[in-house]
Amino acid sequence: MSDNSNKFKQVISHAKEYGFIFQSSEIYDGLSAVYDYGPNGVELKNNIKRFWWDSMVRMNHDIVGLDSSILMHPKTWKASGHVDAFNDPLIDNRDSKYRYRADVLIEDYVAKIESKINKQVDKAKSKFGDSFDEKLFRETNPRIVENQQKIDYALSTMKKCLDDDDLVSFKNLIIELDIKDPISGSKNWTDIKQFNLMFSTSIGANSESSSEIYLRPETAQGIFVNFLNVQKSSRKKIPFGIAQIGKAFRNEIIARQFIFRMREFEQMEMQFFVKPGTQKEWYEKWKEKRMQWHKLMGFNEKDYRFHDHDKLAHYADAACDIEFKFPFGFKELEGIHSRTDFDLSQHEKFSGKKLRYFDPESKETYVPYVVETSIGLDRMFLSVLTASLQEENLQNDTKRLVLKIPAFLAPFQAAVLPLVKKDGLEEKSNELYENLRPFLNVTKDEKDAIGRRYRRQDAIGTPVCITIDHDTLMDNSVTFRLRDSMEQYRVDLNSVRDELLKLTNFANFL
C-alpha cells in the first residue's frame, strides 16, 4: 500500500477515534457520502467558519453577510441553468457493475501521463542541476512532447464532446484511449448518460397542490436573488460583496473520498459585484487574496497551487481552482470564477424583475458583473486534518500522533490539567478553567498520568496544556507545555489569559 493511501486511512481513522467525523447513520450501516461531525469536529468546523467569516466579512468593509434559505422557488434553478445542465456524464462497466463519471476517467488517464512527464522532468533536473532549463526540456524532449500531445488530444476531444453534447463520440474516446475499469480492468463499457445532480422533493400538503422543488446545489443563487435587497438595505456601492456559509446538496455519483465529495456539504461563498469591464482586474485580485488566505495557516506552501480552467462554463469569462495536495493527489479545494452578468441577467429574465444597479456617480444603470470565490467547508476541513496530522518519533523510542493545527483553528485553545486530583490541585484547576472559559475555548482533563493526557491533547490539536502542580499552590504559577515543540515553562497565574491569547488569537496571525 502506498504512503499516500496509508496517510488517507490514518486521517480517516483518527477523525473517528478522536470524535471529529462519524459516518452518518452508522448503526444502519451508514449512508454513503454523508457524514456527521463529532464533539471535536464541530469545534474545528466552527473555527474554520469563523476564520473564513472574519477574514471575509469582518475584515473587509466592502463585504456583507447573508443567510438565505436552502429551499428556493423552483424557477431559480431553471434560470441558473441547473435544471437543464447540472449533469454528470455517467458510464457503467458491465462486468464490474461499477459506475463512473466519464470525464473523471479521462482526467485520471491524463493524470497518469502527467505523472510520467513529471517523473522524467525530475530525473533530468537532478541529473543536470542548476543548468537545467525545464521549459526547453519540456518543449524538446521527444517522449515528453509525445505524451503532452496525448494529453492535449484527450482533453480537447472531451471538451468538444461535452460542448456538442455528443455522448456517442465521448464513449468512442474512452474506447480509443483504451481506458479500463480501474477496479476490474474490463473495457466492457455501456453508453454514456447524463445524470442531473439535484435532489428534489415536494412542497405543499396534498398531492394536487404540491409542487416539485430542489435542495439547493450551491449557496450562490440565494445571494443573486437577494442582490438588490442586500445592496439597498446595506446602502453598499459597487464594488461590494455578499458572503454566505450554508448547506448545499448534490446527488454525487462517485462518493468514495470521505468528506472530499459529499452529498450534503457546506459551502463558504462570496459573490463580488463589480462594474462591467472591471471584472478581469477583480478576478486577479481575488485569486491573489484567496491564495494569501490559505497561506495564513502556515502549512507547506507547496501543497497549494492554482489550476486555470481551459474549459470554461458557459457563464464564465475566467475561472481557476486553488488545488490542495490531498493524499489522493492535487484536487480542487476552492473555485474562483468570473461569472459575468449571467446569473443576474437570467434572474431578471425569469422573474421579470430588474436586478440593476444605479451608479450615483456616473448616473449609469447596469447589471453588475460578478467575481465569485467558493470553497467547500468540509473539503477545507479535510485539507486541515491532512496537513496537520503528523506522526513523530520521540527520543525514548516512542511515537506520538499530533495534530499541528493552527492555534486559532484548534478545537480547544488550551487544556487545564491538575497534576493529581488531590491536595487542592483539582479545585485550583477548576478555578482557572472557569476563569478562562468566557474568553477562550478550553477543556480540562483529570484522568490518567500527565504524559497520557498530553498525548490525548496532542491528538486533538490543543496548542497549550496548562499543568497545575504543588508549586502552583506556593508560587501562584503554572506550567505551559506547548504542543508542537513540547517545550515547558512557568507562567504566572495572573498572566495565563493574556499569554494564551497571544499564542492562539487569530488577530496575531494576520
Ligand code: GAP
Ligand atoms: N457556486 C459555485 C460552485 O458551487 P463548485 O466548483 O461546484 O462551484 C465550489 O463548488 C466548492 O464547493 C468546490 O471547490 C468544493 O470545495 C466544494 N464542493 C463542491 N462539491 C462538493 C461535494 N460534493 N462535497 C464537498 N464539497 C464540494
